[in-house]
Amino acid sequence: MEILLALMVGILYGTGIYMMLRRSMVKLIIGIILLGNGANLLIFLLGRITKGAPPIIPGDSKVFVEAFADPVPQALILTAIVISFGLQSFAIVLVKRAHTVVRTDDLDEMNATDEDS
Amino acid sequence: MLTAILTGFIFSILLVFVGKFFKGKLSILASVVPLGLFLYFFQFIAPIADGEVITRSFQWIPSFGVDLDFKLDGLSLLFSLMITGIGFLVFAYTSSYLKGHEYLDRFYGYLAAFMGAMLGLVLSDNMITLFVFWELTSISSFFLIGFNNTNPASRKSAMTALGITGIGGLLLLASALLLNNITGTYSISEMLSMSEAIRGNEFYAVAVLLLFGAAFTKSAQFPFHFWLPGAMKAPTPVSTYLHSATMVKAGIYLLMRFTPILGGENIWNYTLIIVGGITMLYSAIHTLFRTDLKGILAYSTISALGILVFLIGLGTEEAFLAAAVFIIVHALYKATLFLVTGIIDHQTHTRDVTRLAGLNKIMLPVGIAGILAAISSAGIPPTIGFIGKELTYEATYHSETIIIISMIAIVLTKILLLYAGFVAGIKPFTGKLPEEHKNVKAPGPIMWIPPVLLATLGLIFGIAPFLIEGALIKPVVTALGGDASEIHLALWHGFNLIFILSLITIGVGTTLYFIIKPSEKLVAVAARYNKISPENILNLINKGFVQFSNFWTNFFQNGYLRNYISIIILFLVVIVGYIMIGNTRFVIDYNSLSKITVYEITTTLILIAGIFYTVFTESRLAAVAAMGVVGLSICLIFVFYSAPDLAMTQFSIDTLTVILFVLVLYKLPKYLKLSDYKTRVRDGVLSSVFGLIITVLALEVLSEPVSKQVGEFYAANSYVEAHGKNVVNVILVDFRGADTLIEVSVLSIAAVGVFGLMKLRLKMRDRKRYADTTLKQENKEQ
Numbered sequence: 001m002e003i004l005l006a007l008m009v010g011i012l013y014g015t016g017i018y019m020m021l022r023r024s025m026v027k028l029i030i031g032i033i034l035l036g037n038g039a040n041l042l043i044f045l046l047g048r049i050t051k052g053a054p055p056i057i058p059g060d061s062k063v064f065v066e067a068f069a070d071p072v073p074q075a076l077i078l079t080a081i082v083i084s085f086g087l088q089s090f091a092i093v094l095v096k097r098a099h100t101v102v103r104t105d106d107l108d109e110m111n112a113t114d115e116d117s
Numbered sequence: 118m119l120t121a122i123l124t125g126f127i128f129s130i131l132l133v134f135v136g137k138f139f140k141g142k143l144s145i146l147a148s149v150v151p152l153g154l155f156l157y158f159f160q161f162i163a164p165i166a167d168g169e170v171i172t173r174s175f176q177w178i179p180s181f182g183v184d185l186d187f188k189l190d191g192l193s194l195l196f197s198l199m200i201t202g203i204g205f206l207v208f209a210y211t212s213s214y215l216k217g218h219e220y221l222d223r224f225y226g227y228l229a230a231f232m233g234a235m236l237g238l239v240l241s242d243n244m245i246t247l248f249v250f251w252e253l254t255s256i257s258s259f260f261l262i263g264f265n266n267t268n269p270a271s272r273k274s275a276m277t278a279l280g281i282t283g284i285g286g287l288l289l290l291a292s293a294l295l296l297n298n299i300t301g302t303y304s305i306s307e308m309l310s311m312s313e314a315i316r317g318n319e320f321y322a323v324a325v326l327l328l329f330g331a332a333f334t335k336s337a338q339f340p341f342h343f344w345l346p347g348a349m350k351a352p353t354p355v356s357t358y359l360h361s362a363t364m365v366k367a368g369i370y371l372l373m374r375f376t377p378i379l380g381g382e383n384i385w386n387y388t389l390i391i392v393g394g395i396t397m398l399y400s401a402i403h404t405l406f407r408t409d410l411k412g413i414l415a416y417s418t419i420s421a422l423g424i425l426v427f428l429i430g431l432g433t434e435e436a437f438l439a440a441a442v443f444i445i446v447h448a449l450y451k452a453t454l455f456l457v458t459g460i461i462d463h464q465t466h467t468r469d470v471t472r473l474a475g476l477n478k479i480m481l482p483v484g485i486a487g488i489l490a491a492i493s494s495a496g497i498p499p500t501i502g503f504i505g506k507e508l509t510y511e512a513t514y515h516s517e518t519i520i521i522i523s524m525i526a527i528v529l530t531k532i533l534l535l536y537a538g539f540v541a542g543i544k545p546f547t548g549k550l551p552e553e554h555k556n557v558k559a560p561g562p563i564m565w566i567p568p569v570l571l572a573t574l575g576l577i578f579g580i581a582p583f584l585i586e587g588a589l590i591k592p593v594v595t596a597l598g599g600d601a602s603e604i605h606l607a608l609w610h611g612f613n614l615i616f617i618l619s620l621i622t623i624g625v626g627t628t629l630y631f632i633i634k635p636s637e638k639l640v641a642v643a644a645r646y647n648k649i650s651p652e653n654i655l656n657l658i659n660k661g662f663v664q665f666s667n668f669w670t671n672f673f674q675n676g677y678l679r680n681y682i683s684i685i686i687l688f689l690v691v692i693v694g695y696i697m698i699g700n701t702r703f704v705i706d707y708n709s710l711s712k713i714t715v716y717e718i719t720t721t722l723i724l725i726a727g728i729f730y731t732v733f734t735e736s737r738l739a740a741v742a743a744m745g746v747v748g749l750s751i752c753l754i755f756v757f758y759s760a761p762d763l764a765m766t767q768f769s770i771d772t773l774t775v776i777l778f779v780l781v782l783y784k785l786p787k788y789l790k791l792s793d794y795k796t797r798v799r800d801g802v803l804s805s806v807f808g809l810i811i812t813v814l815a816l817e818v819l820s821e822p823v824s825k826q827v828g829e830f831y832a833a834n835s836y837v838e839a840h841g842k843n844v845v846n847v848i849l850v851d852f853r854g855a856d857t858l859i860e861v862s863v864l865s866i867a868a869v870g871v872f873g874l875m876k877l878r879l880k881m882r883d884r885k886r887y888a889d890t891t892l893k894q895e896n897k898e899q
Contacts, residue, residue: 001712009811010808014805015731017808021804033774034744046815056761057842063832078762079860082770085770092782
């Protein structure tokens with residue numbers, strides 16, 4: 001399964017970059033989201049995956065008695081997911097706003113800072 | 118001694134607060150500062166003449182060997198006296214020259230700071246300290262040249278001067294680092310004892326050339342000389358002080374200071390002789406083609422600096438003696454001529470020598486000073502200039518190499534300098550007073566006393582050379598590593614070849630003065646050769662450099678986001694790919710891998726399908742929906758592999774994103790395919806390779822052993838210390854609680870931003886544009 005997941009990560013990264021290279025702003029955001037998912041999955045994979053052993057201490061004991069999944073990558077990814085939501089929602093609203101002002105979705109028509117271009 | 122150096126800086130800072138006090142009638146009081154310093158250094162003449170060397174040391178950065186070491190020997194004393202003495206006269210002169218100027222206090226501040234920097238430069242015994250003061254003189258010079266900052270030409274000259282001398286400063290630093298590498302010290306005194314080791318080192322030549330770079334830029338040697346005539350845009354007191362008497366001699370000082378350490382080798386001597394020789398002759402010829410008094414003086418200053426470099430290059434005791442005397446000679450007569458020029462400019466408002474004559478009828482004392490200085494510069498007895506010239510000829514005549522060429526060059530230079538001195542010092546004060554200057558007023562005594570004083574000193578030292586012989590000249594020669602006991606200065610050297618040459622010089626020079634009159638025609642002749650002047654060539658290089666950097670910047674910073682990304686990714690792919698080829702082992706331990714189940718395969722397939730649908734669909738809504746599928750599949754993977762918290766977060770966030778996207782996007786135009794087939798293939802290849810590299814990288818990492826120490830620490834302490842059983846949650850809200858708090862604030866800021874963007878009403882202008890473009894689009898559709 002690890003090999004399959006590594007392949008998934010590669011696909012997510014590749015497609016993410018491909019989408020970021022497009023001229024449409026919407027595609028740019030989709031690319032960022034795909035890339036973010038890929039990064040999360042990569043961290044998850046490199047922290048080694050464990051089946052059926054969530055990092056939750058069983059009801060009556062104080063420490064783990066059996067094997068458990070590493071909690072550190074999970075904490076990192078959780079933070080990353082939440083932060084990327086902040087970024088994505090802002091980017092989405094920004095696209096809408098930019099569109100209302102300059103009437104285009106094409107990044108190439110927005111690359112001048114001057115208002116009259 | 119540190120106090121003496123700091124005085125200038127302290128005074129300069131004080132002026133910021135009490136500047137008003139020095140602006141009015143009391144401005145002459147500012148000259149008390151340099152006068153006090155002059156008297157302070159004056160008391161050292163006796164001990165230094167007795168062979169003492171006074172040192173002071175203060176720790177600064179001992180771990181780097183950088184200390185505030187100061188050393189006062191014959192050489193530093195001569196320069197210190199010149200800096201403070203001429204400084205005093207210039208300070209006093211300025212109070213009258215710039216009387217009532219709006220920024221007089223500022224001017225004094227710059228001058229005082231410069232004086233401090235210059236004193237620090239000549240007293241430093243540590244190369245890093247020397248470098249710091251060296252740069253400080255460049256910077257204060259920049260401010261002084263650009264003092265008339267409303268004038269574009271003035272600003273440009275200041276920039277040029279700073280650029281040239283700044284490059285020189287960097288070369289000095291490089292040389293210091295190199296010498297430190299060889300000797301292990303920055304202390305100049307310590308280097309002195311390691312002279313042999315330095316000369317034997319393979320980097321000796323490099324260190325010497327770097328040092329030359331510094332000295333030649335500062336002392337305006339060919340081909341870096343052109344900043345000096347430009348610097349004449351500064352008010353005349355500045356030209357007097359910085360650009361003839363003191364700062365431009367810093368390069369000379371540097372060469373003299375390092376003569377005992379680095380000198381004596383062929384590369385040292387010949388480079389100096391050749392560069393100095395070219396400079397002195399080249400700029401002496403230039404004086405023929407100038408009508409601006411300051412221009413003439415600027416080129417004759419460069420020429421005099423060339424003579425000094427040439428003399429140091431000769432490297433004999435006689436040459437050092439001649440150089441020491443000539444420094445005093447030049448400082449006295451050149452400062453006088455500049456001050457006289459300043460007075461003429463101030464009273465008549467012109468510096469065009471063709472329009473000046475007969476001014477002695479109005480300002481006789483000034484005329485006397487000018488004529489005395491011209492005589493000294495011409496080397497006519499009984500001035501000290503005569504002694505200086507005799508010594509120079511003698512040193513050249515007794516040098517061991519290329520005597521004939523050197524002799525011709527030096528005599529020619531002296532003839533031309535005599536001409537320049539006469540034009541600047543005698544021409545304005547003889548002949549018939551032109552109509553336009555009939556109503557010119559005489560200057561006040563504060564203005565004419567300084568030049569008269571300096572010119573008289575030149576005469577007194579000439580008649581009674583013993584006054585400076587023991588006190589100043591001998592210690593300088595000693596400091597340069599020569600034997601001073603045999604030195605005896607005198608006007609009369611006997612009737613010999615040198616004396617005949619002197620007579621020829623005076624005769625030819627005077628004839629030249631009467632034959633060639635400065636005129637616009639000659640200026641025009643010189644202008645023809647401007648194209649091949651070093652200044653022009655350097656400007657061209659400069660322009661080319663700017664164009665190149667424009668091209669370079671525009672190539673990479675082209676404003677297209679995707680080009681930035683492409684370049685970054687391409688670079689990453691090349692670098693990482695290069696390392697990977699040959700280092701990748703592809704060893705996968707199949708036993709350590711998790712087993713694959715049917716539902717995992719199904720999820721993976723859905724994920725892949727979702728990704729590709731997102732990329733290739735032509736409908737935006739479909740793309741967004743497919744992206745949601747991708748997120749949910751990842752969510753499932755989290756569930757399979759023991760991460761329930763991640764699954765929950767991913768599920769809610771993914772849902773929210775899709776909803777937000779759909780809500781916002783229904784208004785946008787059609788999902789266009791903007792790029793052509795070729796671009797898409799190119800990007801596709803690039804991103805595929807990138808994805809592949811990430812996959813290989815992940816597999817490589819997986820084959821390495823993993824350390825779970827951190828995770829185990831949290832697991833062991835989660836319940837014991839923090840009383841929580843869900844370890845991930847405990848990490849987030851307890852162990853790393855502060856991080857989470859910051860994350861919450863980031864999210865709040867994003868939320869405020871989103872709210873602002875949604876609610877913000879369009880400005881009138883934007884609304885109009887909106888209406889316009891909508892109209893245009895409608896027209897197009899019709």
